[in-house]
Amino acid sequence: MNSPISRIGGKKLLRKTICEAFPKSETYDRYIEVFGGAGWVLFYKDRHAELEVYNDADGELVNLMRCIKYHAGELQREISCYLNSREMFLDISEQLKCRGFTDIQRAARYFVKMRLSFGADGRTFGCNKKPLKTSTDHLAEVQKRLLMGVVIEHKDFEDLIKVYDRPTALFYCDPPYHTTEDYYDVDFKQSDHIRLKDCLKSIKGRFLLSYNDDDFIRDLYRDFKITEVTRSNNLTSGKYKELLICNY
Numbered sequence: 001m002n003s004p005i006s007r008i009g010g011k012k013l014l015r016k017t018i019c020e021a022f023p024k025s026e027t028y029d030r031y032i033e034v035f036g037g038a039g040w041v042l043f044y045k046d047r048h049a050e051l052e053v054y055n056d057a058d059g060e061l062v063n064l065m066r067c068i069k070y071h072a073g074e075l076q077r078e079i080s081c082y083l084n085s086r087e088m089f090l091d092i093s094e095q096l097k098c099r100g101f102t103d104i105q106r107a108a109r110y111f112v113k114m115r116l117s118f119g120a121d122g123r124t125f126g127c128n129k130k131p132l133k134t135s136t137d138h139l140a141e142v143q144k145r146l147l148m149g150v151v152i153e154h155k156d157f158e159d160l161i162k163v164y165d166r167p168t169a170l171f172y173c174d175p176p177y178h179t180t181e182d183y184y185d186v187d188f189k190q191s192d193h194i195r196l197k198d199c200l201k202s203i204k205g206r207f208l209l210s211y212n213d214d215d216f217i218r219d220l221y222r223d224f225k226i227t228e229v230t231r232s233n234n235l236t237s238g239k240y241k242e243l244l245i246c247n248y
């Protein structure tokens with residue numbers, strides 16, 4: 001199934017390749033999506049493992065996933081009050097900086113902001129002609145998928161990995177790409193790339209990591225298996241090289 005939202009860095013075009021690169025499914029019983037984002041890889045399969053975890057450090061995204069899981073109908077009704085307009089996009093962007101909304105009101109605003117922005121960057125109005133109404137048709141199906149036992153976490157990656165690490169765990173890590181960290185609302189520094197490598201190098205479980213093809217990343221993970229993959233770039237219609245890195 002598709003993710004309920006598009007989001008910059010989303011793995012819509014690479015999700016099949018990523019899932020094919022996972023170890024055989026009978027060899028792991030917990031699947032942890034450490035940098036969940038829009039969850040394209042999670043939603044690609046009906047089920048990855050007995051225990052599934054979606055995590056992100058961005059509280060707006062996590063609140064949206066929780067509201068879809070527990071209040072999909074109410075969220076859909078709230079979203080139906082919005083229009084596809086530049087004014088509404090700008091107002092919502094300002095409102096999301098304020099307190100005082102309910103979780104469902106926040107989730108609806110965040111959903112609309114993502115939906116109306118250019119390339120799902122959440123920052124510029126996208127002049128998208130698709131009506132907002134149809135974008136929520138899918139929420140009930142996503143709710144069912146999340147209710148199948150997907151645990152939703154809101155943690156920094158290091159803490160999350162420590163909590164869920166077992167020999168039978170598979171971590172899918174899709175961090176902010178090197179040199180494009182500021183596309184996201186959560187701060188991710190050069191030292192965080194190093195912290196992630198230090199954390200992954202000693203886990204008991206297995207990991208698959210996706211990154212942009214970058215010299216710093218190739219050097220950082222030189223002791224691991226690195227596979228080069230190519231995907232089309234939906235914004236520029238060109239080809240884009242990415243790396244899949246794993247410890248198995």
Ligand SMILES: C[S@@+](CC[C@H](N)C(=O)[O-])C[C@H]1O[C@@H](n2cnc3c(N)ncnc32)[C@H](O)[C@@H]1O
Nearest residue numbers: 009010011035037038039040057058156157174
């Ligand atoms: C490349 S995106 C993930 C895209 C996702 N795989 C998808 O298909 O939509 C990276 C995500 O990492 C999250 N993030 C940034 N810093 C983080 C941290 N320290 N711990 C966990 N998540 C973090 C961002 O909020 C962002 O959603």
